[in-house]
């Protein structure tokens with residue numbers, strides 16, 4: 146799978162990218178929502194998007210809204226968040242995220258989330 150990480154933290158993007166590589170997938174990195182829009186507009190060929198919530202320029206929720214309003218991509222989007230407030234998670238799901246994962250997470254948790262998404266898509 147081609148997995149796009151959208152996160153302003155280079156250290157988190159590197160760590161998650163390493164997990165993705167170890168799980169046998171290819172990882173790509175966008176530093177915020179704007180950067181991600183540019184990448185996707187250039188080539189909409191990702192299989193999964195991992196989206197951070199808090200970012201400068203365009204944050205995760207703004208990216209979800211932009212995606213809904215502009216039909217940018219149909220790629221499944223998983224929110225990566227330190228927020229565990231149900232109303233915030235509901236908001237992300239309402240704006241088109243299909244799953245969320247609590248930061249920090251292990252490679253095993255990421256693997257199981259990815260396989261859940263695969264079985265949903267099947």
Ligand SMILES: [Mg+2]
Pocket residue numbers: 152153154197198199200
């Ligand atoms: Mg962040």
